[in-house]
Amino acid sequence: MARRSPVSRAASPRRSAAANAKVQQLESSTDQPGDTTLTTNHGVAINDDQNSLKAGERGPSLLEDFHLREKITHFDHERIPERVVHARGSAAHGVFQVYKSLATLTKAGFLTDPGRETPVFVRFSTVAGSRGSTDLARDVRGFAVKFYTDEGTFDLVGNNMPVFFIQDAIKFPDLIHAVKPEPDNEIPQAASAHDTFWDFISAMPESMHMVMWLMSDRAIPRSFRMMEGFGVHTFRLVNANGTSRFVKFHWKPLLGVHSVAWDEAQKISGKDPDFHRRDLWEAIEEGKFPEWELGLQIVEEKDEFALGFDLLDPTKLIPEELVPVQRVGKLTLNRNPDNFFAETEQAAFHIGHVVPGIDFTNDPLLQGRLFSYTDTQLIRLGGPNFHEIPINRAIAPVHNNQRDGHMRQTISAGNVSYGPNTLGDNQPAQATAAAGGYVTFPEPLGGTKVRQRGASFFDHYSQARMFFRSQSAPEQQHLIKALRFELGKVKSPDVQERMVRHLAQIDKELASSVGRALGLTVPAKPAAPPNHSIPADGDPKNHQHRELADPTIVSSALSMTAHVPGPIATRKVAVLVADGFDAAGVAALTKALAARGAAAVLVGPHVGQVVADDNKGYAAAFSILTTSSVLFDAVAVADGPGAADWTRDVDAIEFVKDAYRHCKAVAASGEGIKLFRAADIPVDEPEGDRPADAATAVGDRFTPQVIKRFVTAMADHRLWAREPGLHLPI
Ligand code: HDE
16 A cells, blocks of 8 residues: 655645745656556656566567667666765755844745745755665764755755864865775775774864764764754844844754664664654654754854854864854655655755855855865766756746756747846846845955965864763763774774873873773873874864863763653654563553653564453554564563563563663563563662662562652663673673
């Protein structure tokens, strides 16, 4: 049966005219499933699609077989080059709506009219892996938003981390060559834990802040739906009076910002490499639409140099404590694509797609990106007409004198394809600023042509330090372990030592903890970059922002654990049920979870019906073999006579052991507690039968107290405090 998306494609009065227009634009290009006749690409009905045309039953195939030739030729050409970066991604449609007019800041219509719903297409991605790689790689995530506005398309092509590795676009090919699989043997896939990446990084002090983010849990998100997004560069907002202000764009997820554990990420990569893709798809199919608020940090022109670091430097963020994030509107993803290739794969984002009211700054990374995005589509999508592919088409009317090229769709009538012209009444006509014509902000410029960076770009460690010191103790431990893991896989001792030298500039304790795991002592001096044109930093006089260099400065906005408890809506709980399980207890648990928008999923010794103590059969969505606790947010084991069998099942033991190890909320009732004991999960404490930690809930039954304890622990996402003792029982 054809899949039905929860959002109807028919024009809806609940959608804005623009959103309806985009839906219909895509609809008109969609070949909907239904009662149709099989044809060739030229509309000739096909009579036999099972056998090729042959000279006799056992004879050779005939060249004349136009159907065979067409079918195989098309198949041979089905693949296009994958994106050179961000190759693996998934996307969804949705809408954006501003809460109230931002006319004092910008003239962009979609940011000034609270009554307007702007259709969007959002693609999330990893950076280094190829199209078929795992979702859970330790990596930056792309967060690219295409706004189909009435005044043209605006693309906010951001990441889930607010800074970047390099300050100047000229180093981008080097960065990507270093992180991608090594060119002689194409190893490793989707991983930064190898020599070439760390060789490059250790020679680039400017990358240290981004490295802190990359080694933090931000690089292994729980879900695309639980990631922040950042525009990274400083942009400009320009209002109708021509006043410009600097802006940093943020996306704040309403479900909170959450990550998984590194061991868990590696296991998910094997159990379900499509984990993030599936999570996004299923949430939208189930009508649990992911939402983010658009956040703005605004800096007045006069304050350009007041922050102590350079706003044009993409390795710096503006601490939220210095300039608060104003939440100005909401993004909702509400419809899955109909066709992965046609929409997600062919979507062409471009940082240069701006609309009146939004403008660029001279950030040298941003400037280089302005060139790259069209250039890459020319090879990837095969020519200059990729803007005519349905997913890339603007909803604003498009008229210009560009013509021809590969795969041109538009039939431009008439004999005039130039301007100015008199033969065609000088149409299409330029728009005045008042009529919505894009006018670049007249920023005064002057200077000598140089290949240089300003001294204001030379402070490479103070924000790295601020990030590290803003993390909670468990987050710091995760970061240290990530560095131990990654640098532990590096074979070159020189590279390892250079990295430890850098870490020593960030935090002595960080450096010695990592150094110990590498068998290195911590050198006192910073690593000198081999390239004299890249500043080494380390000299305090380079630290523009004295407050950030101060070890006591922290920004709690940078810590994920500082922002729990949060909602548990859309979280999934595996409930292990065996024959004769406690139906009433499981029903009470399911109800309590559903009341908070979370779902209980039954996992049985086998798939299909499991008979409970009420003699009714309940469908188990998975068996202990077809799923794993790393694919769930929490685990509960139900009471019942069959539960004793779990204690002899190594997969069941592994299931709960992993959930405990990954610091998830776990619950067990009655006989189910035996499985915890078999897995060495502490359920008894010296002072009686008090559960061992705040996220372990056990009792004879799933009583309201047990359920409350379990659900409360889920709201904290993970009980990282469990980790220090993990080496004992596990
Ligand atoms: Fe990209 N980047 N990038 N990038 N980028 C691409 O464009 C590039 C950078 C980002 O879902 C490519 O269509 C250069 C920063 C995202 O389709 C390519 C530089 C940020 C996506 C390209 C950067 C990004 C891309 C590859 C340094 C965060 C995926 C395919 C000057 C603010 C978009 C494509 C999607 C994709 C070039 C740096 C985000 C080659 C040259 C910084 C989310 O054009």
